[in-house]
Amino acid sequence: MKILLDEIMEQRNISERQVSDLTGLPRSLVHEIRRGSRPRIDTVEQLAKGLGVKMRDLMESEYL
Secondary structure, rough: OOHHHHHHHHHHHHOOHHHHHHOOHHHHHEEEEEEEEOOOOOHHHHHHHHHHOOOHHHHOOOOO
């Protein structure tokens, strides 16, 4: 499963700090996710909620 955070950030022209502010997640965690770290499902949910997208829009998987 790949998290599509880079694509959303590019589309919206927002920084890691802005994602952190919107989601309440530490900027260091946002950075780790962008670099390929696999977040827990509750973290994906927090990202989706903060960014105003569906969880499935944040994830790339052959099973979704």
